[in-house]
Amino acid sequence: MTKQADAPHDTTPSRTADRTSVRNTARDDADAREFEAYARTQDAAELQAALWASRSHDGLDAAAQAEFRTWLAADASHGPLYEALGHSLDGVRQLPAEHVHALKQGLKVDALQAAATAATSAAPAKPRQRPASPGRRAWLLDLGRLVPQAAMAATAVGVVGGGWLGWDRWRSQPTFEKHYATARGQRLNVDLPDGSTLQLDAATQAEVRLYREHREVRLVGGQAMFIVSSNPAQPFHVLAGAARVVVVGTRFSVRHMPSGIDAGKTTVAVESGRVRVSGAALRGAPGADAGIGIGVGVELGAGQGVTADEAGRLAPVVAVAPGGVAAWRQGRVSFDDTPLAQALAEFERYGDTGLVVRDPAVGAMRLGGSFDLRQVGTFAQALPQLLPVRLERRGAVLEVVGVAGQ
Template sequence: MSVEAPASAIEEQAAQWFSRRQDGPLDPAGEAAFQTWLQQNEAHANAYDDMQLLWADCDLLTRPALESDKFVVLPVVSARRSRFRSMLTLAAALLLAIGMALGTSWYAQPTYQLNASADQQQLRTLQLQDGSEVVLNLGAQVHVRYFRDRREVELSAGEAFFSVSPDATKPFLISVGDAEVRVVGTRFNVRRSDQGVAVAVEQGTVQVDPGTQGLAPQLLQVGEVAEVDYRRGLVRNSELPTNEIGSWRTGMLIFRDRSLGELAQELSRYLDRPVLVGDAQLAAKRVSGSLDIHQPELFLQALPLLLPVQISRTDDGRVMLQPR
């Protein structure tokens, strides 16, 4: 013995199925469930047909009456359509839900997208839609998406220098792994590495959220640097002359008080092969100097003059730095 659902319940089910199908094609499982519901009872099919007809009626409706209007001309509908006028309240809710869903979907769609990378031979400059500029260091990769209320960039690899056009209504958000950098209009450098994220500000103010419990957000001013070290669970703050921030854009990387481990990651990118430090104490040593990013091999050969290291190379091309 089967129990037939009340008409109001069937109408609600029909409205739900109609709303889901308006939002886009169902997946195979969803479509199979819909067909099963449709075939369970003739009332189901009739209620769904009524929903489709009512939706079509929306195209026939005139604009709302104005105070100056003496009368409103209503569309002529068939006798069959008139029998489900009792569904208008439910249909109004359905139309509102669908409208909100479509509006949300429209609002969530990017208005501008760009995926770009720089090869190992030359830097790359990107001019974005709003006048912002991004300079990609060798091997860097970015994914840009602009929305109606924000601008988003993902730095998925390497290093980039950002010159952001001011727009208080659309903050500029850069995701770097777990970290997020937030600005409105400014100039700053962002470096991503295996160990963490480093942000240095040349102009304006930048907020850096490490995105990890226990590491507080950092508000950086001109000349300030924040290095987020996820392995050690800390943020190192320092200052740099503004002419050294993003110095690699000139082809000459200037580094101050950088750990050898971090420098090895820089060399890995410029050499396009892994540079590994085989000793933890050696990796922690701080070093300052300059590096021609187009001739990293020359710097590597000179490294034993700066630090007590010896260089070896493996058969698979890796470079090993060991204590001397």
């Protein structure tokens, strides 16, 4: 039986452009529907305040001033809302002049055409070029209906600042937000809506927020493995301590502990792909609008790692041994010239060791090696061979004490 050949795939520029236009149109329509739904959930007085704040910036004629005073007098909350929205628009007004001009020109054309259509509804509508951001412009035109129809075009032009504010506020809202936490000895695999996976170690907390233009995880404390689904249009950010990790798609681990081994520091190790690690000057709350200043960064490939201190300063890049990335996934922990007290604290993250150290000099003794987290008894038995100590029973616990003369 002869297999019929597939039809040739048309890759001419015009067809490619058509397909791109279809995809963009579908995305714009989805944005329009989502933004209109968002606008409907907002307080009408706030939207009107944004409208008046924007119109007032360009000046009001006598009739508009009278209307404005009537609106202010209608409710005691209108004045404070107007002042707050006016201050919020200050940032919008710092946009480059050419951007504002382009927005106003586009809005003016849309508004005039909408007004003309309303005035001559019996006449067939003429096709026109689709706006780049129909959702935002549609919302702006809806705001225009808050005032008389004759002023719609002027309102649409004047509300560009308020429209930008509303659009920007909508874009800044996360589409997914959740806090994850594991208890002592517990591990958790989390499948995120974007196709990425988080593997959380014991005693770990992570805050996940997915935005329309980027993805973000704040590792509050603990350690996690990140398996990131590739999406160049939506970079993946991990914030941990004073460090920021930015990737598109890869596998890497991040450790940040408030106490214990490397307390306050953040360690990143890459299993596959590439990540960029930067020091971050945290000046605000978690989230996309936290005001995070990015410092000097390094790019890591597979088998590489780096540590950032509490101030975001990066140590030299180091090689990570095969299997050394997130070794806790295999139930192992490694120590390298680690104080005994910190080594025991690391074991305690996974369960009760039954070991105590009361002598600071013993707790400061250093050891190294790789150990099975599930074999705490084996670790305890090995201590007298690794360090000048012995184990003494003290009720329900074993105390690690120094050996005199050694």
